[in-house]
Amino acid sequence: MTKQIKLTEIVPDHLYGKxxxxxxxxxxxxxxRSRIKNWILAxxxxxxxxxxxxxRHKLLGGETLLVDAELPDEVQHEAEAIALNILYEDDDILAINKPAGLVVHPGAxxxxxxxxxxxxxxxxxxIEVPRAGIIHRLDKDTSGVMVVAKTIPAQTALVSAMQQRLITREYEAVCHGTLTGGGTVDAPIGRHQTQRTLMAxxxxxxxxxxHYRVMERFRAHTRLRLRLETGRTHQIRVHMxxxxxxxxGDPVYGGRPRPPRGASEQFRQVLQSFQRQALHAALLKLEHPISGEPMEWQAPIPEDMRLLVETLRSDxxxxxxDDA
Incomplete structure (x- = not known):
């Protein structure tokens, strides 16, 4: 389905030569800009x-511009009554706490x-917004905060803010091994050379x-707080x-469970039964794409990660x- 739009303006003099x-x-x-370019070429x-x-046609000022274009529905998928954990909603945006196991976008x-x-x-x-307003993704088994644009103006502004790195995204994670301090990983990521579904x-x-910092150390694991400066596929998982x-729990990049020496049977069971990456989008901070108002949402770690952390802490x- 499509809808017809008509936009008209007179070119102001200060845009002479543009x-x-x-x-x-x-x-x-x-x-x-990509949509505008496509309109021109079409x-x-x-x-x-x-x-x-x-x-690239140059304008002199004073011309009357008319865009008479078809705006296609961007999404060709079915609506489904799936419950959402909504943290915030207004006419322009929607912030949700995505559970682990929920795929963000349809695919193979x-x-x-x-x-x-x-x-x-x-x-x-x-349906009229590109990618149904989804401007960033979380992996299927990563939980936490996401923001969605409900309108094209909001989507355009949020995508621009994301590209300019003006949106703060912080995560909590539990990794194997004990880290002595925080740091930064600055390493480019691309498709794995032989396993094309993986990143490397x-x-x-x-x-x-x-960027990462230590929140809590355990005998053979570390609880981390991480902040993304960029947003590549599987970025935190690959960098760690x-x-x-x-x-x-990372089934792709994590390897087998590694309980420390003398760990209890309950500890081993909790570690072995954690079948997803221990990664949670804990905080999202941005300026509202329309009003410019500072916005911030936080989501506590879900129950499975809470149990994991408590088990590691108890051990x-x-x-x-010093008994690992």
Whole structure:
């Protein structure tokens, strides 16, 4: 399905000499530059009634611009009545606490039962927003805070803020091994050379920066607080593996469970039964994309991670730090 939109403005004199795509982006900031460029190339932009299909066409000021375009529904998936843990909602954005196990976006093997399907049910008009307003993702088995744009202007602004690294994202994690202090991993990430569904440190990959600090040390594990400077696929999981401290329970990058010497049977069972990466998006901070108001949401670690932390803490209290 599509809907027809018509946008018209007179080019102000101060934009003299600017390119058509730049002028349209300034006059109609609700729409992304890529969408505007596509409109021009498709012959859907008119200057004084004449089609102009060159994005680099220079304007003099005073021209009448008309965009007469079809705006397709961005999403071709079914709405599903899936419960959402909503932390905040207004006319423009929605903040949720995603549970572990919920896939964010439909893909191979996950065509329904996803967050996107739930959003289409909760906010039917979100079908008109690119990717149903999803501007960042959490892995299926990572829990925690996400923000979703309900309108195109909000989506455009949030994507821009994400690209400019103006959105703060902090995570809690439990990793194998004991870290003595915090630090930063600055290592580019790309597709694994032989296993294409995995990510890896790759000098030819995209820049990736993760800051981390120690929250709590256990006999053979560490509880961490991490802050993303970039947002690459599997970034925290790959960066922690590169330090030889993979996340507990990570089925891809983590390896087998590693209970310390003398661990109780209950400890072993808790560790072995933790079948997802021990990673939780604990905090999200940004400026509201429309009002500019500072916004912040936090989500406590879920029950399975709470039990894991309590078990590690109890074991450390029983055996001491030097008995691993």
């Amino acid at each position: 390119r058509l795509d730049q002028v349209l982006a300034e006059l109609f900031p609700d729409y992304s 012959g859907e932009v008119f200057i004084d009634g004449v089609v102009e299909s060159k994005p 093997g996950n065509q329904d039962g996803t967050l996107l399907n739930a959003l289409l049910h909760h906010v039917p008009d979100i 440190i790759d000098e030819a990959g995209k820049p990736a920066v993760t 593996q590169s330090l030889h401290h993979p996340l507990v 450390t209290q029983q055996h001491g730090m």
